Amino acid sequence: MARLVKCAFCGNEILPGTGLMYIKVDGSVMWFCSRKCYKNMLVLNRKATKLKWTKVAKR
Ligand SMILES: [Zn+2]
Numbered sequence: 001m002a003r004l005v006k007c008a009f010c011g012n013e014i015l016p017g018t019g020l021m022y023i024k025v026d027g028s029v030m031w032f033c034s035r036k037c038y039k040n041m042l043v044l045n046r047k048a049t050k051l052k053w054t055k056v057a058k059r
Pocket of ligand 1: 007008009010011012032033034037
């Protein structure tokens with residue numbers, strides 16, 4: 001059964017079989033739709049609400 005997961009960064013839905021899964025040290029799982037989101041969250045430490053291309057961005 002396929003279930004939809006949402007990107008932990010931009011909030012877009014990730015189709016089954018795509019995206020990146022990242023498991024944190026505490027065991028929780030984060031999904032990212034692309035390397036772009038992965039990098040922005042974990043490498044660049046950006047806030048999704050401050051970026052225009054994310055779904056959670058404030059208008
Ligand atoms: Zn994303």
